[in-house]
Amino acid sequence: MVLLLADTLDVPLRERNALLLAAGFAPMFRESTLDDRELVPVRTAIDAILKQQEPFPAVVMNRHWDIVATNGAATRFFSMLLDGRTPHGAGNILRLMFHPDGLRPFVENWEAVAQTLIRRVHREALGGTLDDAGQELLSEVLDYAGVPKRLSTPDLETPLVPVVPVSFGHRGHTFNFFSAVTVLGTPQDITLQELRVECFFPMDDATGAAARALFDAAERVSMTMTEEP
16 A cells, blocks of 8 residues: 555655655665666666767766766866866766856856756655755755855746756857756666756757867877877
């Protein structure tokens, strides 16, 4: 009955374990790590998605918005924006997007993107996937200098859009992408359910051409290094 109710309400697997424990039953769903042997096929699939997304950026995040994997395009593009430096919170998408020393100065429509990200975090809190660490992260980024105080108030009426337009500016050039988040279908493992793959796609020919140029330049450097004795 507990599992039937949880399935009907689409309760996340982590919370289903908590419900089972509260009802006096043993947890059913395990929480693996991506290094576990059982998840080799999943890692292979994720690697294929990241490679297929080239020459456009893609990142894989966990429930706390920590970056667990990227493709080469993401590494190259964000390194270009940051001029190769490692800013505060470089391993976490929320910190990168909200900290004034991170990607925020390069996002031309930052307030719109920030609103979308915060709405997503608040919706996750309603779904039960935001734990104490997630709440602390949310409080941290909302307290960064320059973050509008109105973002602290949950906006639960505005629907989340399936794609998010984001424009990056760097040295007089604008790169227009839209991002789409993918989750793994019908996972039976907590870790897998909480993974998200965010892929960036060009919104115009100029952005597509710039991304391909970065990819081609990296390929030439790689070939040169391979050919060196």
